[in-house]
Amino acid sequence: MPGNKAVVYKEPGRVEVESIDYPGFVLKDGPGVNPDNVGRECHHGVIVKCVATNICGSDQHMVRGRTTAPAGLVLGHEITGEVVETGRDVEFVKVGDLVSVPFNIACGRCRNCKEGKTGICLNVNPDRPGSAYGYVDMGGWVGGQAQYVMVPYADWNLLVFPDRDQALAKIRDLTMLSDIxxxxxxxxxxxxxxxxxxxxxxxxxxxxxxxxxxxxxxxxxxxxxxxxxxxxxxxxxxxxxxxxxxxxxxxxxxxxxxxxxxxxxxxxxxxxxxxxxxxxxxxxxxxxxxxxxxxxxxxxxxxxxxxxxxxxxxxxxxxxxxxxxxxxxxxxxxxxxxxxxxxGQCPVMRYHRQLMQAILHDRVQIAKAVNATPIPLDEAPRGYREFDAGAARKYVLDPHGVVSGSAAA
The missing domain is CATH 3.40.50.720 (NAD(P)-binding Rossmann-like Domain)
Known part of the structure; x- marks a missing residue:
């Protein structure tokens, strides 16, 4: 089993990259985890190797101390990656798939999900409708500014890119599909x-x-x-x-x-x-x-x-x-x-496939528009500082060196 490193919120104005547990299919207790979620089994999930995981302005609110986020929270809700393990109940997503992970965590079973309101799923956050990875008051799902992360309800949540090589050539653009x-x-x-x-x-x-x-x-x-x-x-x-x-x-x-x-x-x-x-x-x-x-x-x-x-x-x-x-x-x-x-939260699944098609068929250059800038995971603290100072960039964390080495580099 490989190791795992992640970006961790320590106190207002400070994040650090630390070693954390490799993800599994049972939720553990930890900073920000709702007690009702502890022990929750997620055999419908997958383990994703994070190819790209971005710093978001919403993360910055927490890091500035402008929310009630607890120290020790693993950050990150903008995740693109490769599936490296599937839970026993996953039927359609396969190991090796390159995927976009919507920042909304959604069950696909509740009334709101069935109505396309995936930003306010009723079953994933005991605190309130709606959830996200690595975010305050969102149920405590571990964030994805990491080398590896668990994604629940994988068959429902994940957008699988149709062609791996094509996706890697446009990975800086495609990583924007998870949120912004x-x-x-x-x-x-x-x-x-x-x-x-x-x-x-x-x-x-x-x-x-x-x-x-x-x-x-x-x-x-x-x-x-x-x-x-x-x-x-x-x-x-x-x-x-x-x-x-x-x-x-x-x-x-x-x-x-x-x-x-x-x-x-x-x-x-x-x-x-x-x-x-x-x-x-x-x-x-x-x-x-x-x-x-x-x-x-x-x-x-x-x-x-x-x-x-x-x-x-x-x-x-x-x-x-x-x-x-x-x-x-x-x-x-x-x-x-x-x-x-x-x-409210954007229901990402309402749009991400169409926007993926626009990217893959050269109808939009979103990475260029937002000035996507890859940096290694270990340099996340610098990315947070520069973003907070107003840098005109979208920092893309590159935990495994895939983005910097892609055809888009």
């Missing part, structure tokens, strides 16, 4: 993006850039990305987006300069609860700023997709209300404009 590409795309779909749409995407981090690429794939006429970070705005412009620097003032005014009108058809919030203010207030955290901005710049009758993360517990919030997820949003403005809103 479907998540950004979901934000656009729920916002009603279509052919000829004008779209405002708040946030030029990886999810925002993925949303912008998704909007282009859906046929948007103009995609405008707003952020404070000039390097990330330059990355958005590198694949044809317009940009607004929100540190320079109200996005509404800058949108009017671009479009001739101050509103767009559709908007996507790809920032979430650690949002900052705009203009002279851009150095101050204002958690409701983006939500209020997207309502302001979306035309009456439009829709807003909100894939950006909002939490029910934020110990680092600036006021008592925000610590429990209560924000001062202008719901009256949204009501007056008859806006529609869509929130």
């Amino acid at each position: 590409f479907p998540t950004g795309f979901h934000g656009c779909v729920t916002a009603g993006v279509g052919v000829g749409s004008t779209v405002y995407v708040a946030g030029a981090g990886p999810v925002g850039l993925a949303a912008a690429a998704g909007a282009q794939l859906l046929g948007a006429a103009v995609v405008i990305v707003g952020d404070l970070n000039v390097e990330r705005l330059a990355q958005a412009r590198s694949f044809g987006c317009e940009t607004v620097d929100v540190s320079q003032g109200d996005p509404r005014d800058q949108i009017e300069q671009l479009l001739g009108v101050p509103e767009v058809d559709c908007a996507v919030d790809a920032v979430g609860f650690e949002a900052h203010g705009q203009g002279s207030d851009s150095g101050t955290e204002r958690p409701a700023t983006v939500l209020n901005t997207v309502m302001d710049v979306t035309a009456a009758g439009g829709a807003v997709g909100i894939p950006g993360l909002y939490v029910t517990g934020d110990p680092g919030a600036s006021d008592e209300a925000a610590k429990v997820g209560s924000l001062s949003i202008r719901i009256g403005l949204g009501w007056a404009k008859s806006l529609s809103f869509a929130t």
Whole structure:
């Protein structure tokens, strides 16, 4: 049995790469594991050798100490890998399959799964609907920023790539299917993006850039990305987006300069609860700023997709209300404009096969759009530091040297 190393959250601002147990098909007790999940048998699962496992902005919230994540939690929910062992009840997935692992853990049996709502599965997390690998309050499933990880309900959850060599040649793109590409795309779909749409995407981090690429794939006429970070705005412009620097003032005014009108058809919030203010207030955290901005710049009758993360517990919030997820949003403005809103985890399985096809047949270059940057697993602490400092990159951890050695390298 091989060893296993993983990225472990130690305390706010610090992660380390440590040796952990090789995964098995029975859940063990550990940091963040719900007691009702301890001893749970997962013979429907597989062991995956992680070919690529990415650092996500959602991980960064935990590492900053902005959630109730416990020390010792193994991180990582963006997993692409090779199946190296199957549980006794696995029927269709085979050893040797190269697969994408949706970050949502879903049973495939409950009402929500059967309705395609895999982000809020009722059977995998005793705390609440919905689960994910290596994430706070998500049931305690061990994370996949590791050499090996167990994936439950494998026949249901896994997306098997049809051709191994073709997949390895595009592995930097395909690793985005586990989360950020479907998540950004979901934000656009729920916002009603279509052919000829004008779209405002708040946030030029990886999810925002993925949303912008998704909007282009859906046929948007103009995609405008707003952020404070000039390097990330330059990355958005590198694949044809317009940009607004929100540190320079109200996005509404800058949108009017671009479009001739101050509103767009559709908007996507790809920032979430650690949002900052705009203009002279851009150095101050204002958690409701983006939500209020997207309502302001979306035309009456439009829709807003909100894939950006909002939490029910934020110990680092600036006021008592925000610590429990209560924000001062202008719901009256949204009501007056008859806006529609869509929130919550992206149900990855709703989109990942179609987006895989778009990648494999050269309809989109998502790795280029988000500036995918492979680094060894042992360099994960550096990746976290640089990402937290605002690097215009999507860090792809490469535990076995496959990504750096692939045809895409």
